[in-house]
Amino acid sequence: AQKVTQAQTEISVVEKEDVTLDCVYETRDTTYYLFWYKQPPSGELVFLIRRNSFDEQNEISGRYSWNFQKSTSSFNFTITASQVVDSAVYFCALRGISGGYNKLIFGAGTRLAVHP
Amino acid sequence: SAVISQKPSRDICQRGTSLTIQCQVDSQVTMMFWYRQQPGQSLTLIATANQGSEATYESGFVIDKFPISRPNLTFSTLTVSNMSPEDSSIYLCSVEVQGNTQYFGPGTRLTVL
Numbered sequence: 001a002q003k004v005t006q007a008q009t010e011i012s013v014v015e016k017e018d019v020t021l022d023c024v025y026e027t028r029d030t031t032y033y034l035f036w037y038k039q040p041p042s043g044e045l046v047f048l049i050r051r052n053s054f055d056e057q058n059e060i061s062g063r064y065s066w067n068f069q070k071s072t073s074s075f076n077f078t079i080t081a082s083q084v085v086d087s088a089v090y091f092c093a094l095r096g097i098s099g100g101y102n103k104l105i106f107g108a109g110t111r112l113a114v115h116p
Numbered sequence: 117s118a119v120i121s122q123k124p125s126r127d128i129c130q131r132g133t134s135l136t137i138q139c140q141v142d143s144q145v146t147m148m149f150w151y152r153q154q155p156g157q158s159l160t161l162i163a164t165a166n167q168g169s170e171a172t173y174e175s176g177f178v179i180d181k182f183p184i185s186r187p188n189l190t191f192s193t194l195t196v197s198n199m200s201p202e203d204s205s206i207y208l209c210s211v212e213v214q215g216n217t218q219y220f221g222p223g224t225r226l227t228v229l
């Protein structure tokens with residue numbers, strides 16, 4: 001079975017703090033993709049990053065960075081120097097491709113509140 | 117990426133009625149997806165819509181309740197039939213492009229009274 005666990009339901013930080021959102025996944029597929037999406041209060045789901053299972057190189061994009069570790073089945077997301085505009089619900093998702101299976105499995109989401 | 121629009125953006129409906137949600141994408145795509153997001157919850161896939169074939173529904177979702185049309189490669193509709201307050205959710209469509217990434221529309225916020 002495929003599963004994504006985001007154990008942190010809500011996180012509250014003060015502006016400029018660093019924050020890490022955890023994501024742990026389960027899959028038997030050897031080839032799969034991992035994603036992070038942001039859902040601001042407006043409700044739209046915004047794509048942030050995709051990682052395939054063969055690429056464990058960490059990625060940095062501005063204040064955002066992602067740490068992918070296959071050994072621990074984790075794909076964590078760090079926001080450096082958080083800002084109020086980062087307040088949103090963040091979803092981690094898994095996509096497997098075995099047998100034509102291409103459904104996105106979402107975690108429960110982590111609600112991040114950044115206070116001034 | 118893809119630019120996706122949905123209509124309506126929100127609606128308030130009476131119990132027992134039906135609502136059809138439209139999803140339009142700015143490029144031709146093979147697969148379109150419909151998701152439901154109940155209040156405070158994560159996204160759950162309702163069905164996958166391929167052009168020219170019947171939609172594939174996930175466990176717990178049936179065609180009679182959520183009929184889907186996919187008349188061409190840029191458009192799809194989802195109907196929420198015989199609505200009850202439990203159907204109050206955000207309904208999102210998505211498409212998969214460029215290396216297996218799904219992009220989402222802005223969503224339709226449905227309230228059923």
